[in-house]
Amino acid sequence: LVCLAQDFDFFYFVQQWPGAYCDTKQSCCYPKTGKPAADFGIHGLWPNYNDGSWPSNCDPDSVFDKSQISELQSSMDKYWPSLSCPSSNGFRFWSHEWEKHGTCAESELDQREYFETALKLKEKVNLLQFLKDADIVPDDGFYSLDSISEAIEKGTGFTPGIECNKDSARNSQLYQVYVCVDTSGFNLIKCPILPRSRCDSDIQFPKF
Ligand code: 5GP
Ligand code: 5GP
Ligand code: 5GP
Numbered sequence: 001l002v003c004l005a006q007d008f009d010f011f012y013f014v015q016q017w018p019g020a021y022c023d024t025k026q027s028c029c030y031p032k033t034g035k036p037a038a039d040f041g042i043h044g045l046w047p048n049y050n051d052g053s054w055p056s057n058c059d060p061d062s063v064f065d066k067s068q069i070s071e072l073q074s075s076m077d078k079y080w081p082s083l084s085c086p087s088s089n090g091f092r093f094w095s096h097e098w099e100k101h102g103t104c105a106e107s108e109l110d111q112r113e114y115f116e117t118a119l120k121l122k123e124k125v126n127l128l129q130f131l132k133d134a135d136i137v138p139d140d141g142f143y144s145l146d147s148i149s150e151a152i153e154k155g156t157g158f159t160p161g162i163e164c165n166k167d168s169a170r171n172s173q174l175y176q177v178y179v180c181v182d183t184s185g186f187n188l189i190k191c192p193i194l195p196r197s198r199c200d201s202d203i204q205f206p207k208f
Helices: 018-022 066-079 091-100 111-124 127-132 145-156
Strands: 010-016 041-048 142-144 161-166 172-181 202-204
Touching (some): 010 111, 041 091, 066 111, 091 111, 127 145, 142 145, 145 172, 145 202
Antiparallel strands (some): 010 172
16 A cells, blocks of 8 residues: 555645745845846645645655756746745756645646646736736735735636735735635636735735
8 A cells, every 4th residue: 555646635826926025034036047027926836635734745756857847947937936045047946846746736737737737827817917907016005905805806706815924124015825726727716725814904015
């Protein structure tokens, strides 16, 4: 009896706002390809269980193989940049995401499909546009958490998960947005459970 192909219930597709990743005490480093666009970037596509727990590092034998994503790399550089320090070219971040999360969805998606699926979701879930349509723009202003949540719901059809962090002045700010996706990776669904948000009722949308 082997414990293989651990199942999961749904994905969180998680995007990060670079202004909030950078605007904290820990700070950030731009990738070698230069300062990323002022847009949300992909953090990851994370298999999850309906009770809020999740599997991780499911297959130590499936190491990240960059040759499988060579055709996706220019899109990955653009839409999935790594902002951690020291400055890197993305491979470390992508490899971490594949090994920690992607390997738990191998029953549904191989490595190339996993990254391709995330890139397609990025196109579909255009957060910056959804927010702009509600006059919510990264201008260092404060917006109600509800107005941000409603603007995204208008765009996707479902209530998102919103995670905040704190800038160096301890202001609560928009950091990550979670939308839920079925196990095929194609269809947005109503979130079975929302991640815990840690946001104040009014949050800053920092410039990047
Ligand atoms: P943190 O503890 O900073 O919120 O998250 C640390 C890491 O745990 C994240 O980068 C991600 O890999 C994982 N993680 C956090 N929350 C969730 C979640 O709700 N679902 C899944 N699948 N992974 C999560
Ligand atoms: P905590 O006890 O603070 O919820 O979690 C401690 C650590 O375990 C954190 O790094 C958190 O990201 C991780 N963690 C919490 N819940 C889960 C889970 O359901 N699955 C996995 N793989 N890690 C988790
Ligand atoms: P998680 O475990 O939460 O899925 O991913 C977080 C890990 O990815 C951390 O070890 C972090 O240092 C690394 N990482 C590299 N680049 C980035 C980035 O741009 N944003 C975030 N949130 N984590 C990054």
